[in-house]
Amino acid sequence: MTREQERAAARRRAVKVDAKRAQKEREAQRNRQVAVVVIAVLAVVAGFVFLTAKLNNDTTPAAAPKATTPSATTPAVAGCSAPPAPPSAAAKVAKPDKATAAGKTFTAVVTTNCGDITLQLDGAKAPQTVASFVGLAKANYFADSPCHRITTEGIFVLQCGDxxxxxGTGPGYTYGIENAPKDGTYPKGTLAMARTTDPNSNADQFFVVYKDSKLPTDGGGYSIFGTVTGGMDIVEKIAAAGVSGGATDGAPAAPISILKVAVTEKKA
Known part of the structure; x- marks a missing residue:
């Protein structure tokens, strides 16, 4: 082999070595790019999973307020004992005939874990509402039911009855509004029915006004069916303890539950 041929062979070997080196470099670069893409995809997937979990957590409805028992964080309220556990289900009751209360006056003694609250029910002005309340009381519907709402700003009411x-979904019937003030004025001591935006959704829930309040008149207002004649101090001390968690509308920080309701008709 001549010198020229040896030099040519050497050049060919060098070219092959360079080609192999270049091929390996290209493969290494491709592997690096694939790794970057894989890492990026994993990061996106992880971010998507985290965001989905976060959104699902944020949009989960909060649990409805339930009756609580006094604890180290529950304000001590003089005269109150630990409330009972609420019922696991609410009874269904037939809708009472308003004629059973029309033109009549009743006294209702609401025994709570904080003492007795006495009500006078006006069947002359709100016969269907009073007939319903009396019927539910006689059916023992309110036994061990927590007063689930207190409001301490704007309007001032303690709401009970469910x-x-x-x-709950109520006793199995509803009815319309009776004796609602057109100006939305509800003086301290007023006993009235709670409802949804539907004016025919009156059922079991009622509220006691513990400080003069102006309530919305949209939809017809709220049925006044009686007054508090005794035990308002109980409602006031529950209100003074505030709302659980420090809000202005929600479950009472100091739990109060209805143990039983006794109703008698007042004779002329």
Whole structure:
């Protein structure tokens, strides 16, 4: 082999070595790019999973307020004992005939874990509402039911009547508004029915006004069916303890539950 041929062979070997080196470099670069893409995809997937979990957590409805028992964080309220556990279900009751209360006056003694609250019910002005309240009381519907709401700003009411603490669907019937003030004025001591935006959704929930309040008149207002004649100090001390968690509308920080309701008709 001549010198020229040896030099040519050497050049060919060098070219092959360079080609192999270049091929390996290209493969290494491609592997690095694939790794970057994989890492980026994993990061996106992880971010998506985290965001989905976060959104699902943020949009989960909060649990409805339930009756609580006094604890180290519950304000001590003089005269109150630990409330009972609420019922696991609410009874269904037939709708009472308003004629059973029309033109009549009743006294209702609401025994709570904080003492007795006495009500006078006006069947002359709100016969269907009073007939319903009396019927539910006689059916023992209110037994062990927590008063699930207190408001301490704007309007001032203690709301009770649902055995399931505001999460129930009522006694199985509803009825319309009676004796609602057109100006939305509800003086201290007023006993009235709670409802949804539907004016025909009156059922079991009622409220006691513990400080003069102006309530919305949209939809027809709220049925006044009686007054508090005794035990307002109980409602006031529950209100003074505030709302659980420090809000202005929600479950009472100092739990109060209805143990039983006894109703008698007042004779002329």
């Amino acid at each position: 055995p399931l603490g505001g999460t």
